Amino acid sequence: MCLGVPMKIVEVKGDSALCEFSGSKREVSLKLLPEAKVGDYVIVHAGFAIQKLDEKDALETLKMLQEAGII
Amino acid sequence: MKFVDEFRDSTVIRELVEKLQNFSFATPVNIMEVCGTHTVSIHRFGLHRVLPENVKHVSGPGCPVCVTPNEYLDMAIALARMEGFVITTFGDMMRVPGSRSSLEKENASGADIRVVYSPMDALKMAENEKDRTFVFLAVGFETTAPGIAATVKEAKKLGLKNFYILPGNKTMPQALKALIDDPEVKIDGFLLPGHVSTIVGSNEYRFIPEDYGIPCAVSGFEPADILMGFISILRQIKEGKPSVENTYLRSVRPEGNIVAKAIMKEVFVPCDSEWRGIGVIPDSGLDLAPDYMDFDIRRKVEIEIEEPVEYPGCRCGEVLKGLVLPPECPLFGKVCTPENPVGACMVSSEGSCSAYYKYG
Numbered sequence: 001m002c003l004g005v006p007m008k009i010v011e012v013k014g015d016s017a018l019c020e021f022s023g024s025k026r027e028v029s030l031k032l033l034p035e036a037k038v039g040d041y042v043i044v045h046a047g048f049a050i051q052k053l054d055e056k057d058a059l060e061t062l063k064m065l066q067e068a069g070i071i
Numbered sequence: 072m073k074f075v076d077e078f079r080d081s082t083v084i085r086e087l088v089e090k091l092q093n094f095s096f097a098t099p100v101n102i103m104e105v106c107g108t109h110t111v112s113i114h115r116f117g118l119h120r121v122l123p124e125n126v127k128h129v130s131g132p133g134c135p136v137c138v139t140p141n142e143y144l145d146m147a148i149a150l151a152r153m154e155g156f157v158i159t160t161f162g163d164m165m166r167v168p169g170s171r172s173s174l175e176k177e178n179a180s181g182a183d184i185r186v187v188y189s190p191m192d193a194l195k196m197a198e199n200e201k202d203r204t205f206v207f208l209a210v211g212f213e214t215t216a217p218g219i220a221a222t223v224k225e226a227k228k229l230g231l232k233n234f235y236i237l238p239g240n241k242t243m244p245q246a247l248k249a250l251i252d253d254p255e256v257k258i259d260g261f262l263l264p265g266h267v268s269t270i271v272g273s274n275e276y277r278f279i280p281e282d283y284g285i286p287c288a289v290s291g292f293e294p295a296d297i298l299m300g301f302i303s304i305l306r307q308i309k310e311g312k313p314s315v316e317n318t319y320l321r322s323v324r325p326e327g328n329i330v331a332k333a334i335m336k337e338v339f340v341p342c343d344s345e346w347r348g349i350g351v352i353p354d355s356g357l358d359l360a361p362d363y364m365d366f367d368i369r370r371k372v373e374i375e376i377e378e379p380v381e382y383p384g385c386r387c388g389e390v391l392k393g394l395v396l397p398p399e400c401p402l403f404g405k406v407c408t409p410e411n412p413v414g415a416c417m418v419s420s421e422g423s424c425s426a427y428y429k430y431g
């Protein structure tokens with residue numbers, strides 16, 4: 001139930017946004033993430049954006065975790 | 072697909088599996104994951120099979136549908152039978168057997184039960200059909216609770232008089248504490264849920280290493296994320312330095328989502344809550360705060376139910392505590408299958424029994 005999908009914000013209208021995920025679009029509430037802007041990638045869960053995704057790809061995450069001695 | 076493909080990259084995964092298999096342990100190590108989405112990912116990609124010898128993965132009470140007690144379902148069913156009532160729910164709840172029926176069966180016999188993607192969809196329906204009473208089944212952990220809180224807040228703003236919830240949300244940190252305090256349960260490391268943690272923040276679990284000396288890693292859901300989480304836990308065990316490490320940097324911040332936490336705090340108050348198979352855990356549930364109490368359907372109508380009963384022989388409780396693996400249940404795959412589920416761990420696609428049945 002806690003699955004969230006990364007979606008890209010294409011339009012913001014008040015406290016909701018039009019988001020896109022592999023071709024399909026849907027309206028998402030920004031009530032939990034008021035600072036989100038057009039172009040941001042957000043995690044969407046049950047119709048709400050819950051966090052903005054940091055632009056870190058897998059290789060970069062790996063490198064950071066390795067440097068920090070975590071993995 | 073951005074933010075997905077890189078975490079399924081085979082070179083990255085091979086490198087991580089190699090790293091994981093470099094660990095060796097002379098005595099058994101149990102790693103528990105407490106998130107239905109982790110359960111499914113781990114089984115789907117076979118990640119439990121690449122763990123080094125003596126390291127075992129168990130699923131804990133991380134599937135919200137699985138831990139929802141029969142009593143809650145029985146109440147939802149009783150409400151569905153009331154004249155003029157519409158039950159709105161996340162789809163996962165439909166097939167879960169209550170004591171004597173399920174929402175799906177009630178729907179087939181004429182009750183108005185509607186599956187929604189978001190609690191806001193339920194609110195919109197209530198706005199459009201003022202002559203009916205809408206009840207949203209508020210289940211789920213901290214990932215789901217803030218959205219429900221925001222919806223209740225909106226209902227109050229709109230002055231809606233036909234929208235209610237049946238409170239049943241649960242919170243994860245209290246459940247983890249209860250599990251650790253259970254003398255039967257022996258966990259050497261926790262793989263913490265990515266999206267619950269996105270809301271609550273990684274700091275919320277610091278009591279686990281600090282008070283109990285148990286290593287933790289917050290992890291995302293792609294194979295690379297989960298492998299990174301496993302490696303972090305095993306490394307902490309080896310070094311004897313337990314902490315809460317965050318391997319899901321792109322989504323989880325130490326403080327979590329402050330706006331979401333504030334909305335949750337405004338609308339909900341902690342309450343004792345029953346977890347299927349585990350029992351009542353103090354302060355592990357969410358009830359509506361005094362300002363929002365009018366949206367609790369239990370305050371509007373008297374819900375009468377018969378004494379809840381469990382299916383005899385179902386070992387969901389032990390499965391949810393990680394004490395037995397699903398195949399150890401005598402009903403697994405025989406009496407109990409995803410087509411004909413007996414217990415909640417089989418009916419929910421995120422349940423441990425269902426993941427074992429589907430993927431092994």
Ligand code: SF4
Nearest residue numbers: 386387400407414424
């Ligand atoms: S296999 Fe079925 S009966 Fe056995 S524990 Fe799992 S859900 Fe319960």
